[in-house]
Each structure stands twice: as structure tokens, then as C-alpha cells.
Amino acid sequence: MTDTVIAPPEVPTVEAPGDTPVLDDQDSPLAPKLGPDAVLDPLVGNPARPGPGNPSPDGAMLAYLMADPTGPVGPLTLWMQPLDGGEATAQALPFEPLVVPDPTGDTSGDEGPVWSPDGTTLALTGGRPADGRPAIWLLTVETGEARLLADHPGEDRAPRWSPDGSMIAFVAHRAGRDTVNIVPADGSGPAVSISDGLADDRDPAWSRDGSEIAFRRATPGHPTQGDIWVIKLATGVTKQVTNIPGKATSKAANRRMPKWAPNRSLIAFITDEKDYDAIAVVNPDNNAGWTLADEPGDKSGVHWAANGLRILYTRKLGTVSSACARGTSASRSDVIDPGDGMAYAPRWTGDGKAVYAYGAPDRPVRHYTQEAKLDVERTILPPAVAWAGPEAGLLTPxxxxxxxxxxxxLGGQLFRKPEVSGPTPAVVSLGEGPPRRQEAAFDVVHQALALAGIAVYAPNLRGVAGGGRALVDGLQTFAEQEIEAADLADIATALRGLPDVIGDRIAITGRGFGGTLALLAAAARPGHYATVVAVDPVVDWDWELDTAAEPWRSWLVRQFGLPAMTPGPYALRTPETFAGLLSLLDVPPLLIGTAGAPAGRDGQLEYFMVTLDESEIPYARATAATDADVARLTLEYLLSGTVASTEETVPVPVAGLPDEDDRPVWKEPAVEDVLPVWGESVAAPELSVPEPVVPEFVATQTDMEPEVQATQVIVAGTGEEPDEEPLPADATPTLEPAAPPIGYAAGGATKPDDV
Structure with a gap:
């Protein structure tokens, strides 16, 4: 069946009571065109992003989990949001809510807090009081009382209510395997495993009468493949209903996330047997099946309407995620969200209406309610946590x-400030790198740099979903090659071909694996990038695999194996391999460590700095507490970093932005009349952040003989030496303030002769 995708038209938007103004496109009065002096003010972190929400059976209340956005790593809070537009309230819990991935690292099986059929109770995953192991908790909504559903040796997740509310199915992880279990909801009996545990069984889904449960069983020997099975609870008989062995049409695939239709014997599920993840259905009585939705884009999260005639789902294509509605006999899917953003977790609320979460690069994530079709009004619910960022004036890529x-x-988002004329520098921003997809959502780094007049390109690389099977599997195919560095060199070449981009002033930045790839691209492909800003980069893969959390660790093993067994792919992705070439950059790299870095990253960064010091490779070091700090440090560094080709010293950037009339450039122009990087059309940002108390200094090295060679530290602006003794040649000057919230430290004060 050929699908026709209908793009969403412009539709009116209405405000819910107590709501803040709705962001519209940049031509609207609510989001006027930026003036030449506009900047991202205040400079704030990325807004809170709610987890998957579920409406109560009567359509009155939405329950979801959301992390505290005020800190780098905040605990999850349960929020209750009235769907009529009332204010959300936080629900106190005697346990810590959890989102638990399956053994492969996939969190798609987590659907958030789920309501009992009578709407009185929520089931959700949380830590056990004794040891924090995941368990299923039941919360009585009216009283706020919570109780542990099953206390047994195992890690439990993904609760699912039976149609009559008497039983709960869930997934338990024991002895290295996932099993499907059931337990009386009233606690009158113990939990019972209904699958044998010989292969991973997960994603339970009740039949409409509660007599059967469909689930996903992993293919033995192939944990990333699986099929849909059904068990009859009365007899315990199980049977495979997809990819029947011996059939001519059988094909191995990852079939998962089954959802039973509410009105007939039909199971919808996700399958990756085509170029994009598709939605298929199967009749478990006769194993007849067909594809329901296979338009471009990876589908997930199928939810049936109460009458069984329509479905809601999320579709990821490129950087955009869409909330889609489709009739089971229709030939097209309708995008019901505002479009060109990030929509997820669409759910039916009754009477043909839907609720979903939606955000975009120029607006924070909020919950929207509407009829599940085109050409209708949308109501935006008040946010649970107010965002301090601007409600207008942000850029649309x-x-x-x-x-x-x-x-x-490779696709991505290109941010350019419309008012900027004349040549500008550019930055390639990799985010966290594969497998994390850069979505069409607000990112403080992208907006801060772009509003300052820098062209910002945020691509999605190989290994990221949303671009088709070849792109998702691209890293496995080229694991023994420097494919990411080659791709990033091609991206730099493409950006140099854009109008008004200064070809020798392109920088690259990234975080985590994205920071690793940024360092590799800058070093392994000299001449493409002028400098690099790496945030919490991975630089030691043995260390990383030993401390990495899921789903990151499982993804790495699937792509590249284990470092001890397959060292080649990891050596090609280790910055130390190419560290010597970082000395060729026009501006030394900036290494940023953050308060919210994953376990082990701070130690890895210190180790990498020792490597650079030993090789006398110049760099700058900074620390950041929040995403806003990362954006500020990155912007300051690009505005203030200077390397003069006739100088032997390497100025290390200091805190504080340059004066508007005395802006340094990344590299001295060869001809005096060449337009500098920061021309009159680009205003220096006025960032509303606390000024850090940091020392200002420039580190230089003398031309003494090797045996008496020393590194001297000169306090900037004074020409005077500090009272301390000179450091030996192999030492690194460290002048970090006692406890600055943000600050630079010098590292590798000398720049070796070019090779």
C-alpha cells in the first residue's frame, strides 16, 4: 500500500486559562523579527521535557514524570495535569520514580504512569526502599497512598493493567533474562511468571477480554531481533504469530511493542523489516497480517482509539518528530501537531480527542490537546515548571x-540570523553524537551562537534514527574506518560553499561522544576546522565501558564490540590517537567539564589533559554547572580566541566578552581590508549571567636552552610576573580560582612548531 502524507496546515491556536502567550512563527506579532542587537537574553538552560504522559480514563487528568530542570541531574517528579487547562501539581511519593531500559538499552517499553481502568490508581516503576531496585508501585490518586505491588528477587518494570483492572502484567529481569509476569492488583496473591525465560520476553499487552497476553520474544542468538507471541492464560499455551517458521514470507526482524485492538482480534506492532520502522498488524487467530503504516519515518508508540478504527503514533523523520493519526483502513497519515518540531507520546483522551507533547527550536515543550485531525483549534496546557527563557525572538532553522x-x-538544522549581512564564521554542533538524535527542539547552544551572528549547523550522523536503515546501521558497516571524521570533513567543505560563510573560520563542538567526534574531526582532518570545543568527551573507551550506563553501553557494544576484543574501531575513535595534530588548529581546543557529566568522564578529561601536557599541546580548560554555562563558555571562547600567525605565544582566552569595537578574530586576516569575523553587522551578546571571578593571564614560553627552559606566567594587563617560582618546562600552569562557578584554566601553555 502506498502512503500519502498530508502536511499540517496553519491552524488557529487558543490559550488555555492561565497560559502564557503562544509562540507562533517569526512573522507573527508574538515573535517579531530580531533587531540587530537582539541576543539570547536571558541565557537560560534547556527547558524541562516531560516524559510520556497518559490521560485518565475519563479524560480529565494527565499523569507524567519529569526531571527537575533546575539542576544538571534532577530526580523525576510525578505531575498531575488537568486536561481542561488547569495548573499542574506535583504528587509527593514515598519512592523515587524510575525509567528503566530493557537489557538492550531501549526505553520505548516505558509508557510512563498508567491508569487503572476505573481511574482510581496509577501504576508506575520506582525504586524499592531497601536497595533501590526497580519495582512496581501502585498509587491511589485520591489519597496519595502508595504500596509496593510485588516484592521478589528481580527488577520489575513496564506495568500493564488487565481490561477489568484485577491483574497487572509486568516485565521482571531475573538471572539475566526478561520474563513476563502477572500479579493480582489487590495484592491478594504473589507474582507469577508466565514465560519461561529461555529468551528475553517483554512488551506485554492484554487482549480485549483479558484471556490472552501478547508479548515480544527475542530470537535466540539474536537479541536485537524478535517476534510477537501470544499466551492463553487459562491453558498456558503459547504460539508465535509473526514470522512463522517455514513460511515463504518469513523474514527476521525486530518486531516489538504489540498493542491489542479494543474491538477485535488484531494486534498492532512495530517492525524494522523495511527501510523505516513501520506499523503492521496481525490476526493471532489465523496469523494473517499486513502493513498499516510504512510512509518514510520511524514509527513508534501505537495507541488504538476506543472504537478500534483509528490509531495514534509518533513518526521520526530527519530532525522532526510528528504526532500522527491514521484510520485503520485509510491510505494516508495526518500530522496533527503544529509541524516542524518535536512531538511525542500522543494519546487518546476520549471523544476523538488527543493530547501530546510538542516543542520546537523556537519554543519549549508543552502539552497540546485537540481533536485528532487537521484544521482544528489546539489548546496549550500551562507548563508544570515555568521556563525562564524568552517567549519570542528565537530562531527557526x-x-x-x-x-x-x-x-x-546526512541531514540537519541550519541556524542563521536573518539580519546578519556579510561573511560570518560557522560552527558545526554535534550535540551528544550518535545514537542521540538532534531533534527539532530548543537547544541553548544553537540559539546562543546563532543569535550572536554565527551560522550553526546541527547534523545527524550515521547511527542515528530517523534517516532510514542505511543511516541507522551506518556505523556498524564502517566500524573499521574513520567514517565520522570523513563525514565531518565533508560537512565542513559543504559549509564553506555556503554564501557568506568564512571558510577558514569554521569551528566544531560536541558533548560526550559528540565531543569525541569533534576532537577527531579537528585533529584527523587538518585544515577543515579552526578550533574545537569538546564537552565531557569520551577519551578512554575501556574506562567508558566500565562506567557507562544503559542504553549507551549496549549501543556501543552492538556497534563496535568490546575494546579488548575489537580494539580497531575504538582506536579510530580515540582522540589520543590523533592528539598531536590538535597543535595545528588556529585556536587551541577548549575542554569543558560539567557538573552533570556521566560517571568517569571527569577522570577521563583529566587523563586527556595530562596527555596534551606531556606533548606540549596548547588547550584551554573550563568548568560548567549548567547547559547555559556551556553555551556561554562556548560563545565567549569563539568571540575572544585569537592566534596571531606572527606571534610565538598562544593567548589563552579569558572570561568576559570583548568590547564591541575591539573584537578579536579567530585568525589574523592575511590582508588588512579583509572583513573581520565580527563586523559591524554582528552585535556583541549581552548575556545575563553572573560574571565569574577568574584570573586573567597569558601563558608564554621563553627561548631558553632546554636545560634551563621554563614556563612563565604573566598576569594579563600588567606585564608583571607573579610571586610564585617559575614552573619547569614540563609542568602545566594552573591558576584556577579557589571555587569559581565557571572558569578557564590554562593547559599546555606552549604551541609546538607546525609540522
Whole structure:
């Protein structure tokens, strides 16, 4: 069946009571065109993003989990949001709510807090009081009382209510395997495993009469493949209903997330047997099945309407995620959200209405309610946690694609400030790198740099969902090659071909694995990037695999194996391998460590700095507490970093932005009349953040003989030496303030001769 995708038209938006103004496109009065002096003010962190929400059976209340956005790593809070537009309230709990991935690292089986059929109770996953192991908790909504559903040796997750509310199915992880279990909801009996545990069984789904449960069983020997099975609870008989062995149409795939139709014997599920994850259905009585939705884009999260005639689901295509509605006999899918953003977790609320979460690069994530079709009004619910960012004036990116050397097309978002005229520098921002997809959502780094007049390109690389099977599997195919560095060189080449981009002033930045790839691209492909800003980069893979959490660790093992067994792919992705070439950058790299870095990253960063010090490779070091701090440090560094080709010293950037009339450039122009990087059309940002108390200094090295060579530290602006004794040549000057919230430290004060 050929699908026709209908793009969402412009539709009116109405405000819910107590709501803040709705962001519209940049031509609207609510989001006027930016003036030449506009900046991201205040400079704030990324807004809170709610987890999957579920409406109560009567359609009155939405329950969801959301992390505290005020800290780098905040605990989850249960929020109750009236769907009529009332204010959300936080629900106190005697346990810590959890989102638990399956053994492969996938969290798609977590659907958030789920309501009992009578709407009185919520089931959700939380830590056991004794040891924090995941368990199923039941919360009585009216009284706020909570109790542990089952206390047994195992890690429990993904609760699912039976249609009559008397039983709960869930997944328990024991002895290295996932099993499907059931337990009386009133606690009158123990939990009972209904699957044998010989293969991973997960994703339970009740039949409409509660007599059967469908689930996903992993293919033995192939944990990333699986099929849909059904068990009859009265007899315990199980049978496979997809990919029946011996059939001519059988094909191995990852079939998962089954959902039973409410009005007939039909199971919808997700399958990856095509170029994009598709939605298929199967009749478990006769094993007849067909594809329901296979338009471009990876589908997930199928939810049936009460009459069984329509479905809601999420579709990821490129950087955009859409909330889609589709009739089971229709030939097209309708995008019901505002479009060109990030929509997820669409749910039916009754009477043909839907609720979903939606955000975009120029607006924070909020919950929207509407009829599940086009050309209707949308109501935006008040946020649970107010965002301190601007409600207007942010930039909307355009879609920009790059064709790599092997013909693969990589897509991403290109941010450019419309008012800027004349040549500008550019930054390639990798985010967290694969497998984390850069979505069409607000990102403080992208907005801060772009509003300062820098062209910002945020691509999605190989290994990221939303671009088709070839792109998702791209890293496995090229694991023994420097494919990411090659692709990033192609991206730099493409950006140099854009109008008004200064070709020798392109920087690259990333966080985590994205920071690793940024360092690799800058070092392994000299001449493409002028400098690099790496935030919490991975630099030691043995260390990383030993401390990494799921789903990150499982993804790495699937892509590259284990470092001890398959060292080649990891050596090609280790910055130390190419560290010597970082000395060729026009501006030394900036290494940022954050308060919210995953376990082990701070130690890895210190280890990498020792490597750079030993090789006398210049760099700058900074620390950041929040995402806003990362954005500020990155912007300051790019505005203030200077390397003069006739100088032997390397100025280390200091805190504070340059004066508007005395802006340094990344590299001295060869000809005096060449337009500098920061021309009159680009205003220096006025960032509303506390000024850090940091020392200002420039580290230089003398031309003494090796045996008496020393590094001297000169206090900037004074020409005077500090009272301390000179450091030996192999030492690193460290002048970090006692306890600054944000600050730079010098590292590798000398720049070796070019090679």
C-alpha cells in the first residue's frame, strides 16, 4: 500500500486559562523579527521535557514524570495535569520514580504512569526502599497512598493493567533474562511468571477480554531481533504469530511493542523489516497480517482509539518528530501537531480527542490537546515548571543536507540570523553524537551562537534514527574506518560553499561522544576546522565501558564490540590517537567539564589533559554547572580566541566578552581590508549571567636552552610576573580560582612548531 502524507496546515491556536502567550512563527506579532542587537537574553538552560504522559480514563487528568530542570541531574517528579487547562501539581511519593531500559538499552517499553481502568490508581516503576531496585508501585490518586505491588528477587518494570483492572502484567529481569509476569492488583496473591525465560520476553499487552497476553520474544542468538507471541492464560499455551517458521514470507526482524485492538482480534506492532520502522498488524487467530503504516519515518508508540478504527503514533523523520493519526483502513497519515518540531507520546483522551507533547527550536515543550485531525483549534496546557527563557525572538532553522563521499545523505538544522549581512564564521554542533538524535527542539547552544551572528549547523550522523536503515546501521558497516571524521570533513567543505560563510573560520563542538567526534574531526582532518570545543568527551573507551550506563553501553557494544576484543574501531575513535595534530588548529581546543557529566568522564578529561601536557599541546580548560554555562563558555571562547600567525605565544582566552569595537578574530586576516569575523553587522551578546571571578593571564614560553627552559606566567594587563617560582618546562600552569562557578584554566601553555 502506498502512503500519502498530508502536511499540517496553519491552524488557529487558543490559550488555555492561565497560559502564557503562544509562540507562533517569526512573522507573527508574538515573535517579531530580531533587531540587530537582539541576543539570547536571558541565557537560560534547556527547558524541562516531560516524559510520556497518559490521560485518565475519563479524560480529565494527565499523569507524567519529569526531571527537575533546575539542576544538571534532577530526580523525576510525578505531575498531575488537568486536561481542561488547569495548573499542574506535583504528587509527593514515598519512592523515587524510575525509567528503566530493557537489557538492550531501549526505553520505548516505558509508557510512563498508567491508569487503572476505573481511574482510581496509577501504576508506575520506582525504586524499592531497601536497595533501590526497580519495582512496581501502585498509587491511589485520591489519597496519595502508595504500596509496593510485588516484592521478589528481580527488577520489575513496564506495568500493564488487565481490561477489568484485577491483574497487572509486568516485565521482571531475573538471572539475566526478561520474563513476563502477572500479579493480582489487590495484592491478594504473589507474582507469577508466565514465560519461561529461555529468551528475553517483554512488551506485554492484554487482549480485549483479558484471556490472552501478547508479548515480544527475542530470537535466540539474536537479541536485537524478535517476534510477537501470544499466551492463553487459562491453558498456558503459547504460539508465535509473526514470522512463522517455514513460511515463504518469513523474514527476521525486530518486531516489538504489540498493542491489542479494543474491538477485535488484531494486534498492532512495530517492525524494522523495511527501510523505516513501520506499523503492521496481525490476526493471532489465523496469523494473517499486513502493513498499516510504512510512509518514510520511524514509527513508534501505537495507541488504538476506543472504537478500534483509528490509531495514534509518533513518526521520526530527519530532525522532526510528528504526532500522527491514521484510520485503520485509510491510505494516508495526518500530522496533527503544529509541524516542524518535536512531538511525542500522543494519546487518546476520549471523544476523538488527543493530547501530546510538542516543542520546537523556537519554543519549549508543552502539552497540546485537540481533536485528532487537521484544521482544528489546539489548546496549550500551562507548563508544570515555568521556563525562564524568552517567549519570542528565537530562531527557526532550515533543513540542510550534505552528501558525503560515499553518497550518503546526512541531514540537519541550519541556524542563521536573518539580519546578519556579510561573511560570518560557522560552527558545526554535534550535540551528544550518535545514537542521540538532534531533534527539532530548543537547544541553548544553537540559539546562543546563532543569535550572536554565527551560522550553526546541527547534523545527524550515521547511527542515528530517523534517516532510514542505511543511516541507522551506518556505523556498524564502517566500524573499521574513520567514517565520522570523513563525514565531518565533508560537512565542513559543504559549509564553506555556503554564501557568506568564512571558510577558514569554521569551528566544531560536541558533548560526550559528540565531543569525541569533534576532537577527531579537528585533529584527523587538518585544515577543515579552526578550533574545537569538546564537552565531557569520551577519551578512554575501556574506562567508558566500565562506567557507562544503559542504553549507551549496549549501543556501543552492538556497534563496535568490546575494546579488548575489537580494539580497531575504538582506536579510530580515540582522540589520543590523533592528539598531536590538535597543535595545528588556529585556536587551541577548549575542554569543558560539567557538573552533570556521566560517571568517569571527569577522570577521563583529566587523563586527556595530562596527555596534551606531556606533548606540549596548547588547550584551554573550563568548568560548567549548567547547559547555559556551556553555551556561554562556548560563545565567549569563539568571540575572544585569537592566534596571531606572527606571534610565538598562544593567548589563552579569558572570561568576559570583548568590547564591541575591539573584537578579536579567530585568525589574523592575511590582508588588512579583509572583513573581520565580527563586523559591524554582528552585535556583541549581552548575556545575563553572573560574571565569574577568574584570573586573567597569558601563558608564554621563553627561548631558553632546554636545560634551563621554563614556563612563565604573566598576569594579563600588567606585564608583571607573579610571586610564585617559575614552573619547569614540563609542568602545566594552573591558576584556577579557589571555587569559581565557571572558569578557564590554562593547559599546555606552549604551541609546538607546525609540522
Amino acid at each position: 532550515s533543513v540542510y543536507t550534505v552528501e558525503t563521499g560515499d553518497g550518503t545523505t
